[in-house]
Amino acid sequence: QVQLVESGGGLVQAGGSLRLSCAASGSIFNIDTMGWYRQAPGTQRELVASIGRNGWRTYANSVRARFTISRDNAKNTVYLQMNSLKPEDTAVYYCHAVRLAVDYWGQGTQVTVSS
Numbered sequence: 001q002v003q004l005v006e007s008g009g010g011l012v013q014a015g016g017s018l019r020l021s022c023a024a025s026g027s028i029f030n031i032d033t034m035g036w037y038r039q040a041p042g043t044q045r046e047l048v049a050s051i052g053r054n055g056w057r058t059y060a061n062s063v064r065a066r067f068t069i070s071r072d073n074a075k076n077t078v079y080l081q082m083n084s085l086k087p088e089d090t091a092v093y094y095c096h097a098v099r100l101a102v103d104y105w106g107q108g109t110q111v112t113v114s115s
């Protein structure tokens with residue numbers, strides 16, 4: 001089992017920045033992809049960004065050039081630096097990890113961007 005604990009959410013004004021962190025614990029060996037999804041009220045959960053163990057990154061078009069995902073394999077932690085935040089970025093952000101083809105999810109952290 002893998003446990004994921006997120007931190008760093010909160011309330012910020014449009015144009016501001018936040019940094020999310022997600023620490024993995026438990027059976028951390030062989031964790032492959034780590035990333036972030038988000039879900040706004042009334043919408044489906046969507047991929048924000050992901051990063052493979054080798055550093056390969058994927059971004060949603062809506063956040064490309066504003067968000068940066070990074071990963072510290074020694075600390076089993078993934079980060080999401082969010083700049084130039086917009087009200088439409090408001091959502092619950094979930095940390096995600098894949099280990100041996102099994103998906104793991106954090107409990108989520110709320111990000112609210114005021115206009």
